[in-house]
Amino acid sequence: MHPKAEKEDEAERASDDAPCTVQVAVHTPAHSAIGELLSYRSATLLAPGTLVRVPLGQREVLGVVWDRADDTAAQAPVQLRAVAGVLGGVAPLGADWRALVAFAARYYQRSLGEIALAALPAQLRTLGPEQMARRLRRPATQAEQANAIELIALSAEQESARAQISSKIGPFLMFGSTGSGKTEVYLRCVQELLQADPAAQALVMVPEINLTPQLEERFVSRFGAAQVVSLHSGMTNPQRLKSWLAAHSGQARIVLGTRMAVFASMPGLALIVVDEEHDASYKQQEGARYSARDLAIWRGHACGAKVVLGSATPSLESWHASRPPSPQDPEGGRYLRLAMPSRIGAAALPRVRRVDMGQQPHRTVFSAPLLAAITERVQRGEQCMVLLNRRGYAPVLTCSDCDWKSDCPHCSAHQVFHKIDRSLRCHHCGFAQRVPRACPACGNPDIVPIGRGTEQLEEQLAALLAGVQRADGSPVRIARIDADSTRAAGALQSQLAQVHAGEVDVLVGTQMIAKGHDFRRVSLVAAVQPDGALFSSDFRAPERLFALLMQAAGRAGRDAAWMAERGAPCEMWVQTYHPTHPVYEALRRHDYPAFAAQQLTERQQASMPPFAFQALVRADARTQPVAQGFLTAAAEAARAAALPGLEHVSLYPPVPLVVQRVAGVERAQMLIESSSRPALQHFLAAWQGVLRSTRADPVHKGLVRWLVDVDPLAI
Missing domain, CATH: 3.30.70.520 (Alpha-Beta Plaits)
Incomplete structure (x- = not known):
């Protein structure tokens, strides 16, 4: 345990054993009239942060002792119910953790108990005392040595970022282009921290579960499995409890996770890294709608931990907060911006090519120039990636006679046509049914799909490339990665492994493939239908589109040596009806600062975030x-x-x-x-x-x- 936490616990436990009243946070219904904290009678003084079981109605629930009342149980004005039991063997949750939970509850307008209990592993609430004791008695994993890795020399930009993180307070915004080596800087910073302080811990967050395994592999190879644990919603309850206990006890020095990991109990927390900090996945969309990125900033400030935000396309809020001082704004922002504009190993950013679809034949899906470019790459043994941020075969089925559409009976949305299993599925409520043989309204057998999803894109691309052969004479291999194709356990990891192994020539997918993945053989990325976000009523839509396209472009040409052997530059193709739109102009130049400046000017004029x-x-x-x-x-x-x-x-x-x-x-x-x-x-x-x-x-x-x-x- 961290020395700071030990002193805190000793002070909190230094009390006599007289009966007392304790204030306990429990998971009360959201927006109920029940108070923030409930009073219970305890036979002994309990330290704040102690995990207890208490009666609530007809149930016995898990609670966290939040405070101690000065009056004894005998002086209580009403007859209080007694604490049913204490979770022995689990150290009290620290003051820093309780402060984080209290702030999140206040700021996001939720109950204290709701935030606190949701942040704890589910098995703490369900395991009985005997089961919990058995878990705690299990021998800890023997510490193992990390693999001996010969560290590669950092580039000048990487070394500058590392040195500033080491010597300054922060918070830091690491603005590094895709492929600039941000992850290696994170690894070096964590390594320095762990070597300098034997009790220090680091928290490294990624936006989505599918990015966790590859990050975990790199951290485990550097630091050893005994020091690294993961925390995300894709884990089983026993796995999550094991990781949480390792972090809470200080045994795990490094915690990797998604947004939920921001609430991990880490008594020695000294460094927080938020990778791809712009990603909307850091904002919880159900229950307590917190932003893990913003809570990471608050937590770091409150407990004295350094915070590093990293992205090639930072959120406009973070970009504005990291603005350098100027004559008009002498103070500048509260973050320190660290620039890493160059790719590692002299790798070039992809050349952006725009295809004006207004000049293409009607109903063209793949323009002739794009199809020719994909064919050429496949024949040379390179990989291509095609992005369409809409899964399914088609967004809707319709009848040409009566204008019937495959609307969801429970939602004001269409059911999406999935050809692979002949189903109609609502992506909002989950309702699914078989595709009707004829129009349900008029009986017309000719019902047709309108629009395109990744299923249809995969099918059409297979037909267009049917005669194309790879360098070894074998037929082209096309794969699709989206929420439908990766539904089975382990499917995503299996499909990503095939891409990394070179067993896929053309990868079709949604935004799942556009960010974070280090595909070494991809030389061409194409965005097929990106225009929909240009004219959305949501003022954040251009920011999200630009980030998605920049991140997707970053999957191309990441291995400089491999691309040099091919002799052709990597490319990003955009098929659009608005080729001169400012979003695409900035994308062509890979000019995020110019895009951000234009967007921030518009937002300031309209009094929108971050100016409101x-x-x-x-x-x-x-x-x-x-x-x-x-x-x-x-x-x-x-x-x-x-x-x-x-x-x-x-x-x-x-x-x-x-x-x-x-x-x-x-x-x-x-x-x-x-x-x-x-x-x-x-x-x-x-x-x-x-x-x-x-x-x-x-x-x-x-x-x-x-x-x-x-x-x-x-x-």
């Missing part, structure tokens, strides 16, 4: 009028009560969501905006009681739930 702060209040109800009526009534009640911060907050009228009905539930939302983050927080905190009392009004019968989303990523 937003929250959404969403209402789900049986009907749309009930949902909107609840939000309107809550806004009127807030104005009538003159809530704190209201004078600095704008409440916009409620509107339906883009997909307003999901699983039979109508959804509406209200935007709250302010130029002051504290004013917005004060208002939201005061509004909680108003929202609860408004829901209790019988006029809003039919309201299913309401929730608050602070700093939303999609509006």
